[in-house]
Amino acid sequence: MNIGRAAEASGVSAKMIRYYEDIGLIEKPARTAAGYRRYSEAEVNTLSFIRRARNLGFSVEEIRALLALWRDRSRASSDVKALAMKHIADLNTRIAELKEMADTLDHLARNCHGDDRPHCPILESLAAPVIGETQPREGQPPEA
Amino acid sequence: MNIGRAAEASGVSAKMIRYYEDIGLIEKPARTAAGYRRYSEAEVNTLSFIRRARNLGFSVEEIRALLALWRDRSRASSDVKALAMKHIADLNTRIAELKEMADTLDHLARNCHGDDRPHCPILESLAAPVIGETQPREGQPPEA
């Protein structure tokens, strides 16, 4: 199977297949006499595995570990689970960060009239965060 | 004020200040005779503005637009609000994506014993997604 077919079958672009080979995530495949990469079903399975893991947000390094566990028939499922739990925690951290951004911005946007007048709490907050009730006379833009 | 002081005062690293200058996000500052960058209070305010906007997840290009609005005293607050709302939508999209990853993985991890035995639904799911109830005989790792 050529790289184009393998890409189609696995859902990993040919570009990325070459990249994964380059960084040693996958083994170097066999080559035809002309130098074309040839992929077996098993290799396409590996690529699909990688794609699904990426879809779950695993980093390439995490996938490297997952692949090692996958190939190790005598692995302990606790090792896999630990990796997954760690990743879930990472995801939740990022979710919390994004959520805090969205909430903060949502709060500011809610207090913004959104009309044709210039007054805008969003810009004011960026210019200087609100401290208590008083608006300190700071945060004027330059060249204004 | 030297770049180091400006970095300290604004919370933007000296490296990033130079980068922002390089990409034209901020104006080129005055220089001392020796070529050192000199920053005014107003310029530090701009840097703080940028830092806060980055903390809210705005991209550099979005910040470019925000800065333009900030400097435009006759802006319409609706323009700022539209930008913010768009960004909130982007954040919510990313949150939803991450949440789906976390939920999927959480579901898999919940079904994983996490003991010293090799059986593991997480790896099985990566090897081949579950279709209905039947487990197709696919997704074996290579060289196994």
Add this chain to the structure above:
DNA sequence: ATGGGGCTTCCAACGGTAGGAAGGTCAAGG
């Protein structure tokens, strides 16, 4: 004047992905 810290510029790396250029190969149809 010597040392240490700050400043300057320039170059590279990170993680993943995508785009393109220049050239070789394969299969089909004339």
Add this chain to the structure above:
DNA sequence: CCTTGACCTTCCTACCGTTGGAAGCCCCAT
């Protein structure tokens, strides 16, 4: 046999934002 077009090869570039380092200059204190 030859052409055409789709595919493959390698190599270089860019994206985004941030960090690190090297080599060299500048400023201040001892």
